[in-house]
Amino acid sequence: MAKYSHLTQLGRPVEAPASPQTARIETVPNPRRRDLYLVRFAAPEFTAMCPLTGQPDFAHLVIDYAPRAKLVESKSLKLYLGSFRNHGAFHEECTLMIGQRLARELAPRWLRIGGYWYPRGGMPIDVFWQTGTPPKGLWLPDQGVPPYRGR
Numbered sequence: 142m143a144k145y146s147h148l149t150q151l152g153r154p155v156e157a158p159a160s161p162q163t164a165r166i167e168t169v170p171n172p173r174r175r176d177l178y179l180v181r182f183a184a185p186e187f188t189a190m191c192p193l194t195g196q197p198d199f200a201h202l203v204i205d206y207a208p209r210a211k212l213v214e215s216k217s218l219k220l221y222l223g224s225f226r227n228h229g230a231f232h233e234e235c236t237l238m239i240g241q242r243l244a245r246e247l248a249p250r251w252l253r254i255g256g257y258w259y260p261r262g263g264m265p266i267d268v269f270w271q272t273g274t275p276p277k278g279l280w281l282p283d284q285g286v287p288p289y290r291g292r
Contacts, residue, residue, distance in 0.1 A: 144170060151216050158224040161238060166221050166246045168211040177250070177279055180212065181205050184222050191261070192229035199259045200232070203284040204243065206252040207276055213247055232258045236268035244272050251275050257286045265289040 148167050149155075158164035184202040191198055202222070206213075221242075225235055236256035244252050253271035275281055 148214060150220060151214055155220065158220055159227075161221065161224045161228055161242075164221040164224040165217060166242065167214040167217040168247060169214055171208045171210055171212050174208070174210050177207060177276055179205055179207055179279060179281065181282075182213075182215070182218060183285075187222055187225065187256075189225040189232075189235045190227060190229045192231060195229070196261070198232065198235075198261060200235075201257040201259075201286050202236070202239070203255040203257070203286060204239070204252070205254075205281070205284070206243065206247065207250040207279055209248055209250050211247050211249075213243065232256060232266045233268050237270050240270040240272075251279065255284045255286065257289075260289065 145151075148169070149165065150167060182202075182204045184200075184204075187200040187202045189198050189200070190196070222239070228235070230238070236254055240252060240254035243249075243254075249272070251272055251274075253269070253275075256268040258266045258268065
């Protein structure tokens with residue numbers, strides 16, 4: 142358990158972070174660092190705020206990464222994503238902020254994020270970002286989010 146003593150959120154009651162900037166992303170050592178594999182997190186109820194109107198914006202986020210030495214601790218990721226609830230930023234900014242911060246914190250072999258934003262003003266906006274070319278041999282399934290077809 143000593144190798145996890147640095148974790149400040151897992152298994153403890155914690156306050157929700159006030160903002161993405163103050164949210165702490167925690168990591169744990171990857172016990173399979175030599176293996177090439179994909180980790181996927183899906184957040185189908187992600188919420189942020191429109192910076193102009195203050196109205197909520199909703200997205201289905203899919204984060205895929207091929208870890209190197211670190212894995213993201215999932216509670217800290219949930220708290221980080223939840224910190225956007227009162228954060229005012231456009232869809233593009235939110236999606237890239239999340240992807241780029243995770244890339245900095247984890248230093249993975251590869252990472253991509255798909256932000257599938259629900260329509261506001263009648264138009265869905267999907268935002269995609271990745272760190273580069275996926276490693277050769279990495280199984281890369283489809284992100285599984287169907288295109289928006291209206292309700």
